[in-house]
Amino acid sequence: QLKYMLLPLGELTKKEVRELAKAKDLRISEKAESQEICFVLNGDYRDFIKERMNDITPGKIVDIEGRDLGEHKGIAFYTVGQRKGLGIAAGRPLYIIQIDAEKNSILVGEEADVRKKELIASEVSWMSVGSMDGAMRNGSGRNGPLRAKARIRYNHQKADCQIIPVSDGEVKAIFDEPQHAITPGQAVVFYDGERILGGGWIR
Template identity: 40%
Template structure:
C-alpha cells in the first residue's frame, strides 16, 4: 500500500539511513535528500578530516549517502544550501560569540535549514512530497482536545533530541515523521547490520566545525581585561569569544581558589570571573520563544526545564512578561546559566516550548 511520498533528510550516517529503510519497508515512496553546506572554509591546517557538520568531510558523507540510496533503490538529490547555511548558521554563530554569548548552532540549523531552507529548495526543484522525515530521536503526536501537534520524548531517553527541535512550528510538526522515536540506538544498530549498511561502527559527528569553532572567528581577536566581580583587574584575555560562562580552565590567572567565568561584558570587552558559588543562579530571562503544546503562555506555569542538552530537567516557575519575554525561577540554583543557550520546557514527556536565554 502506497502511504505517500516522504522526503528523508540523509547524512550518510546510521540514523538517517535506517530511517529511510524503515519508511520504505512501511510502504512509503521514499526520496533521499542531503544538504550541501560546506563552502570551502575552515579546512583543517593539518589536512586531517574530522567528522563534523561543516567541513571538507562533507564530500565523503555525500558519497556515502548516495551509496546507501542506491542500495535502498531510492532516488537521491543533493540540495545546495551553502548560501543559506552561511547566513542562518555561520554568520549567526560568529555574531553571537562576538557579542559575548554562547550560541547553539544545532538548534538554529534545525529550525532554519533542515526544516526550513532544505524543504523550500526541494519544492523549488519541483520534487513533490507529502511528508518529511529525519533520523532524530523524538516522537510526534496529535492532541484532539487542544488540536495541536505535540513533540514528545523518544523511547531511548539517552538519545532523546527534543531539546534541539523545540523551534518546530505546528505546520512543520504536521508534516514530519520521526521513525526512530520508537526505537533504542542499539535496535537501530541491529537494523543497520541486517540491512548490510556497514555503518554500525561509524563515529557520529561530535563537532560543529572540522577545525573547531574558533576558526570561524579568526581575525576577530580583541584583547581586554579580566576582572573580578568588584571590578578589579586580574589579567588580560585574548578575546571574549574564547570564553563562556562557567568556564574554569585556560583563564591564565593565579589565585588562592579556582576561578570561573561569571559573566562576559561585551560593552566593556571584559571577562568577569569569581569563585564557583558566583556562577549559580535561580533566575533567568528568555526571549525568542516558541510554544508547541500551548498557543502562548498567558499565566505562570510550573514546568520542568533544562538549560543545556546534557542536563536533567529542573522544576521552575515560568512567568510571562509584558514585553513578550519570560522570567524563569528555578526551585534550586542552576550552575552557569549561559546567555545564548536554549532553555526548553517540559510537562512530563511533552515539550511545552522553549526560548533563548538572554540573562
C-alpha cells in the first residue's frame, strides 16, 4: 500500500517549501507552525462545528454511580479523557470516561476509571507486512504471541502490548500497563521498534 502513496512535496524540506511560498507571495509562508486542524481558521473547532450542525443538544453529565452532576453543551464538544471545561464542581478532578451518543449523556469518573488495559481495533491494515500472519513472521511474534508497541493518539507515548486476532480485520490489544483515555474512533498504530506494522480504528 505504501508504494501507491503520492507525496506532492517530494523531498522538499519545510524550509524550502516556505521559501517557494514566499517567492509566490503566499501569506502562508509566514504562518506559525501548528498542530491544530488546518481548515479551522481561528483554532476553535467548537465554532466550526456550531456553524455546520443544527442538532447540537445539551444533555446530562453523570458519574459512575448514576448521580446527575450537571449539563454538557453537546457531546460533539467533548472527548474521552477530558478533565477541563466540564463545567461541574465535584470537589475532585473528574474525567470523561464514556460518551453515550444514544442517550446524549457523558459519564465521568476519577483518573483510575479512565485508564484501560485493552482495546479492540477494527479495519486493521497491516500496511508494511500484508497481514496478521506477516506481522507474526516479521515482528516480535516469531516465537509466540505478537508483541508490539501501540500508539493510541498522535502525542501518546508508545506502549508495550500483546496483539491477538479477534476476527477478520479486527484485533485485541492488551497493554502491559493501563493506558489513559483509550478513545473509540481514534486511530491506533502498531510498531515493531521504529517500524510501523499496521494500524486500525479503536472501536
